[in-house]
Amino acid sequence: MSRLRSDPGSNPHENEFVSGYPARICDHVPGNKYLCCNCNNVLKKAQQTLCGHRYCSPCLSWIVRNHKTPICPKCEEDPGSLTEDSYLTEDKAFSDTAINKEISELKVHCVTSGCQWSGVLGEYEKHNCEKTLSKDPNSRKSNIPTKSKNNQPDTMDCRFAPLGCIYRGSRDQIRDHEGLAAASHVSLVLPVLLQIQSARPAAAVKENGFCDYNGDGHKLPASIRNGESVDEEMATDCGSHNGGVTGPHLISRICALESRIQVAENIIMVMNREIDSSNVKRATALEESNEERGRVRACETKIADLRCTIAKKDMEINRLQVHLASLEQTSYDGIFLWKISDLTRKCQDAREGRTISLYSPAFYTAKYGYKVRLRVYLNGDGAGKGTHISLFFTVMRGEYDVLLPWPFKHKVTFMLLDQSNREHVIDAFRPDTTSISFQKPAADMNIASGCPLFCPLSKLHAIRNNYVVDETMFIRCIIDAN
Structure with missing residues (x-):
């Protein structure tokens, strides 16, 4: 058998570690x-x-x-x-x-x-x-x-x-x-x-x-x-x-190596069978996993549909709650008391133009009478902008308009209540029967009409007055139904 040889002066470490280094x-x-x-x-x-x-x-x-x-x-x-x-x-x-x-x-x-x-x-x-x-x-x-x-x-x-x-x-x-x-x-x-x-x-x-x-x-x-x-x-x-x-000794060692190789081959054969068995189990597990994922996707679709249904029901509940709150505040005798709270923030919103006016809940002159509401500008409107509170009256389209006489002719009285009952701010007007504001509504509500100089802002916030207590003020509207 031929073999390789190096020159006498070659590197002595070249084949010292044929495989890895210790x-x-x-x-x-x-x-x-x-x-x-x-x-x-x-x-x-x-x-x-x-x-x-x-x-x-x-x-x-x-x-x-x-x-x-x-x-x-x-x-x-x-x-x-x-x-x-x-x-x-x-x-x-x-x-x-x-x-x-x-x-x-x-x-x-x-x-x-x-x-x-x-x-x-x-x-x-x-x-x-x-x-x-x-x-x-x-x-x-x-x-x-x-x-x-x-x-x-x-x-x-x-x-x-x-x-x-x-x-x-x-x-x-x-x-x-x-x-x-x-x-x-x-x-x-x-x-x-x-x-x-x-x-x-x-x-x-x-x-x-x-x-x-x-x-x-x-x-x-x-x-x-x-x-x-x-x-x-x-x-x-x-x-x-x-x-x-x-x-002979080398042959003996070779035979021992052959025996070990045969043992290794037997082990590999057993391992191959185990691998085949594992692959079958893995394929079965993957199939079951796919079925489970399909069931999960079906459940997720049902959950999404239920969430959509719940969201719609929540919207309907909120609408009904708003309507119920409106009904609780509705008056049917022409006398309405409007409570406005969190006044400082709302006045700030009005000054900065975020919410320039507020609408009151609707109320009625009688059980089957005219449907009306109030509109207030806390920083004023028109001639009263920046100096007064402006308060207006609006006729709305109601359920019984076809049975009522038109135009609207009833006297309207506004009151800003002094919560110490000493000096209320009072203003009143009679409708201009030629104004479109008091004709039978063709839309949800007519153009508002009322008092742009209802109450000076300086008077509203004066320390000696009690128009605002605990960030709350009250406005009363009285409609003469006779």
């Missing part, structure tokens, strides 16, 4: 967002999947390459979160530029024994660590460490070099490297596993060509049972290093 190289404990969801190391060439999790680029490649149905391990921890995006493919993942930039700025230090280098992670693989460099360019010709002239150990290859690992270092460094790069070494073993697996059908046809290996149920070629290697070059390379793994 957290121990960081000066401070890195946050979870910087850790790979597979190897749990600091991300190296971070890739983000559609399900939102991050992996080292080598880890993601290993997961996709070694699983028939690669599922995000992080999503598998919570089966309820599994979606279509949990199935991993390299073409659907993208380089997470932002997180790679943050990781490159993490404060780190060299993990090589005796090296004092520190800096940011982006510079880690570029630093020249003298503790790991070989001073003898010919030392790569042998994998067995020897003593140089200065009594320092030469470098040697990683024991997984026959499978493609390019790391070199001293014996101690090799031991540390193999502990840190276990995940990457497994990815190098995988092609050998696949080669052996593909060779099984051909070997199976040979009579008595299989035997149980170590009693674990795995059938292996008889040549392996006798200590022979399926791939002689691989077995030779694997056993050529000091303390290396021999061919």
Whole structure:
């Protein structure tokens, strides 16, 4: 099996951590967002999947390459979160530029024994660590460490070099490297596993060509049972290093890995069935949810109709209440007492033009008589504007107008009551029978007629007078019905 080699002067850290960087190289404990969801190391060439999790680029490649149905391990921890995006493919993942930039700025230090280098992670693989460099360019010709002239150990290859690992270092460094790069070494073993697996059908046809290996149920070629290697070059390379793994032992480990892969495939099969069952339940739940939403929309429509009906009824109730209040104040004997409260505010509204006049409730000269009302200008009107209260009398269209004599001829008397009963303000007039104001109404009410100079404002608000008490004044109208 061919393998890659670097020049003697190449960077010794280039393949030190094939997958992620161990957290121990960081000066401070890195946050979870910087850790790979597979190897749990600091991300190296971070890739983000559609399900939102991050992996080292080598880890993601290993997961996709070694699983028939690669599922995000992080999503598998919570089966309820599994979606279509949990199935991993390299073409659907993208380089997470932002997180790679943050990781490159993490404060780190060299993990090589005796090296004092520190800096940011982006510079880690570029630093020249003298503790790991070989001073003898010919030392790569042998994998067995020897003593140089200065009594320092030469470098040697990683024991997984026959499978493609390019790391070199001293014996101690090799031991540390193999502990840190276990995940990457497994990815190098995988092609050998696949080669052996593909060779099984051909070997199976040979009579008595299989035997149980170590009693674990795995059938292996008889040549392996006798200590022979399926791939002689691989077995030779694997056993050529000091303390290396021999061919049969490697096959044993591969069989164990195959067993684990089969267990993982069985788990994935069970999970797929669970996912299918969950999808059915989800579809049923969605259908029920849609039905519930339909019922809710129907109820909302009914509620809207009821609110509209209630609003109409409220308007009718308000109209009836106004009418009832008007009836309670209605007089049928030609004598009407008008109570005007909150006088200060109403006078202010009149001065500022917001409400220049007020109408009294309607009243009658008799039970079936004329319908009339009063109109007052609290800041005056016409000749009395700004100086007097102006008070007018208005004939309205009534229910019995066809039975009444026209024009209206009855004497009208106005009174502003002194609430101490000392001096009332009194004014009276007789209708001008030629005026349109006293003819039979053609509209809701005729033009008002009365007294524009009814009461001076100075007199109304004089302290000695009691025309206004507690913001209230009273106006009485008397119609002589005889």
